[in-house]
Amino acid sequence: MAQVPLDDMTFTLLHDSAIVPDPIAVDTRLMQRASSPVAQIWGTSRALVMPRAYSRYPNVDAVRGRLAARGLPVYVRASGGGLVPQGPGILNVSLAYPLPGPVGHWVEPIYRHLCALLSLALAPFGIDARPAAVTGSFCDGRFNLAHGRGTDVRKIAGTAQYWRLNAARDSGYTVLAHALLLVQPDLAAIHRDLNAFEHAIHSGRSYDAGKTTSVAQLTAVDSAGDLMQRVRGNLSTAIERAEPPRITCASN
Numbered sequence: 001m002a003q004v005p006l007d008d009m010t011f012t013l014l015h016d017s018a019i020v021p022d023p024i025a026v027d028t029r030l031m032q033r034a035s036s037p038v039a040q041i042w043g044t045s046r047a048l049v050m051p052r053a054y055s056r057y058p059n060v061d062a063v064r065g066r067l068a069a070r071g072l073p074v075y076v077r078a079s080g081g082g083l084v085p086q087g088p089g090i091l092n093v094s095l096a097y098p099l100p101g102p103v104g105h106w107v108e109p110i111y112r113h114l115c116a117l118l119s120l121a122l123a124p125f126g127i128d129a130r131p132a133a134v135t136g137s138f139c140d141g142r143f144n145l146a147h148g149r150g151t152d153v154r155k156i157a158g159t160a161q162y163w164r165l166n167a168a169r170d171s172g173y174t175v176l177a178h179a180l181l182l183v184q185p186d187l188a189a190i191h192r193d194l195n196a197f198e199h200a201i202h203s204g205r206s207y208d209a210g211k212t213t214s215v216a217q218l219t220a221v222d223s224a225g226d227l228m229q230r231v232r233g234n235l236s237t238a239i240e241r242a243e244p245p246r247i248t249c250a251s252n
Helices: 023-032 052-056 062-067 107-125 187-200 224-240
Strands: 012-014 039-042 047-051 074-077 082-086 088-100 129-132 145-147 154-165 173-182
Touching: 012 224, 023 039, 023 074, 023 082, 023 154, 023 173, 023 187, 039 145, 039 224, 047 052, 047 187, 052 062, 052 074, 062 074, 062 187, 074 107, 082 088, 082 173, 082 187, 088 107, 107 145, 107 154, 107 224, 129 173
Parallel strands: 012 039, 047 074
Antiparallel strands: 039 088, 047 082, 088 173, 129 145, 145 154, 154 173
16 A cells, blocks of 8 residues: 655635635635645525535526525535535535545545544534434435434534646646534524425425534533634634645555
8 A cells, every 4th residue: 555645734724704705705716726725714694505416406596586585595516415504603614625636535535534623623512523424414424524323313514525627736636625514503594494495496305403413502602602713713723733634545
């Protein structure tokens, strides 16, 4: 086995506005700057974000227009997965960095790397979290970050990744790894938004708020503002000390 060579660099954490007006623009800008590892922790106002695959529903544009007029914009992202919420009480972590191919070797290490950073940020609150699927949660996948086990498992963060060819380096790829962390949102309200959209486009999907949890529900911290700042600080520390993931593969 031989280690795939990577630049020995840690992430540069961009300290821009904590609340961004366009969640898609954050990831686009990070991808453009990812000749070396970059990261951002951010939030946005109440919104939904759907994968491009949802464009197959015939009435999706009309539904998006109606919801936007009511103050609930629905953005379209490049990565796969399912519908996700945005808004107060939610923190996002976006990491972008170059990697050599092939893509298939990296998918799981990237998810595990991202989940490990989130777990480090939650550990000071006494929260034990690990990757796990949570049936009934929004945008479910085996690399959710979850708390609890068995029938008590609850999703606390969702993850996604997106790849593109790295034109600047003439080889390899740029990856965007993204996590959505439920710090102190109104879980009932965000599930009403999610389920209303899915019902309106006739997708047949629905999500159970009881399959999710939040940092607030798992801690004794009373102040919403203080909790958001503490989680943001923990995430910043974890990211600034991290390097991009490394894997080993068979030598030629």
